[in-house]
């Protein structure tokens with residue numbers, strides 16, 4: 004019998020599923036987290052030594068002090084203890100409440116390599132060092148990757164997750180922020196280590212990056228990526244991407260978060276219908292908003308109704324699953 | 334002979350030490366300071382903006398070019414002041430209330446400075462009244478507001494409103510930008526202008542301030 008997990012796996016493998024999987028409705032995947040503090044909810048330091056400031060007006064905390072102020076600090080700056088026995092505790096606690104026959108289990112890895120680098124060094128410093136101090140940038144990213152690698156390994160070994168979710172915002176609205184040249188030079192080699200660890204253990208890889216990511220999709224496929232999120236529709240040519248890469252890569256997201264926030268239920272229904280028609284044929288599409296954001300309730304209702312109707316989600320799998328927002332997701 | 338194109342070329346490459354050297358050399362050779370500014374530094378930044386627009390340059394290249402521009406400006410600024418050479422106009426620039434995104438706003442600031450404007454950056458999460466207050470204090474000609482969120486772009490309307498209430502509409506222009514914004518939205522909230530990227534922000538600012546600038550320059 005088909006169930007949400009099996010149906011989702013078909014979609015991830017770019018085979019035709021019975022319905023368009025939509026994790027917030029059919030519960031086809033659940034996400035679990037590790038214990039490192041990646042972002043504080045009050046003012047204070049995260050586990051990497053970055054200071055976060057609370058701003059009620061901006062709806063949460065934001066990084067306001069970046070501890071690595073000189074390239075010379077990169078080499079010996081103390082990193083969090085990734086061997087702590089507690090690392091997988093939150094994940095293990097969550098797993099006990101998840102029906103693993105019906106839901107795929109994804110382990111969230113936290114802030115990505117680029118994000119953690121700019122959180123530590125500051126965005127301007129990091130981007131300037133890419134030209135001035137390339138060795139320091141490579142060292143920093145490699146050190147971060149080693150921590151991330153252990154998180155991945157431990158989530159797989161101790162929790163038994165079926166996939167790892169890597170988040171890292173590389174894209175701005177029209178281009179990769181650091182450019183494809185610097186992405187390939189600095190980020191790709193480290194990201195590859197993280198993907199290799201997943202492939203070695205046979206688990207799925209999901210990569211999140213906001214914004215425009217189009218031109219590195221061939222690199223990501225070559226590295227073994229399974230699912231790309233969120234494919235922001237304002238920033239990427241969805242039809243072109245599906246026709247060129249739709250056999251090799253699954254996509255998660257693509258429903259405009261701008262439409263979801265600022266539009267009418269009718270327009271949202273149209274948006275969901277459009278994305279399904281562009282992406283779901285032959286599998287390879289997992290339906291979701293391109294960002295988790297506090298949307299107006301009536302709009303979320305419209306999203307859900309359209310997901311059920313146009314995604315053809317069977318009655319028995321129409322549940323309600325909260326968006327499991329990681330505290331790092333941007 | 335000082336080669337102004339060489340200044341521009343090195344600025345484009347982000348070679349700050351070389352720009353410094355060449356600007357000094359040009360000054361030693363008694364090249365007019367306004368010429369160094371326009372045909373060296375500003376000409377270079379103009380190319381940088383175009384390359385960014387064309388996805389040949391990305392944020393890292395913009396940052397090192399802007400740093401080279403700054404290095405050059407530091408040398409000629411005292412002379413510009415001495416000779417009473419006016420900027421293209423004064424711009425108060427900030428990110429809308431509730432919004433923390435500043436990478437794009439910073440690039441807009443760099444490009445405006447690189448085009449000869451005086452830019453006063455008032456930071457992130459700026460309330461509408463603070464924009465207007467700063468514009469008053471600094472005698473600005475233009476307010477630039479950046480927003481990256483659909484939830485915060487709405488406060489741009491209040492900047493336009495606050496400016497009206499202060500009786501400054503028409504005197505101080507409002508230019509808006511950021512990923513979710515459009516010309517349509519600018520029209521809807523009666524902002525004076527919108528630009529999709531940092532290079533077009535310069536063109537738009539020049540267009541909006543043309544009348545004012547003619548006045549400043551006399």
Ligand code: B12
Pocket residue numbers: 061062063065126172173174175176180213214215233235238260261264293294295296332333392431432433434435436437438440441477478479480481482483484508509510511512513527528529530531532534
């Ligand atoms: C980097 C980033 C962040 C960083 C910002 C770091 C920093 N110091 O700025 C961090 C991690 C802090 C962040 C936080 C959040 N983010 Co954010 N972020 C982005 C991201 C990936 C890139 C933005 C960027 O810097 N681009 C590069 C620059 C160069 O481009 P730009 O900003 O567009 O600017 C250019 C033009 O727009 C224009 N321009 C910009 N300003 C101005 C001003 C004027 C006057 C003019 C004329 C022109 C102009 O010129 C610039 C240069 O050409 C975008 C994705 C995207 N599609 O843009 C999401 C995005 C903007 N974020 C988003 C969200 C939801 C958030 C959070 C709410 C997430 C969360 N849950 O915490 C928070 C919000 C915090 C807050 N209150 O502001 C969503 C917004 C969705 C929506 N419906 O609006 C986006 C679109 C991602 C998505 N998947 O949908 N974010």
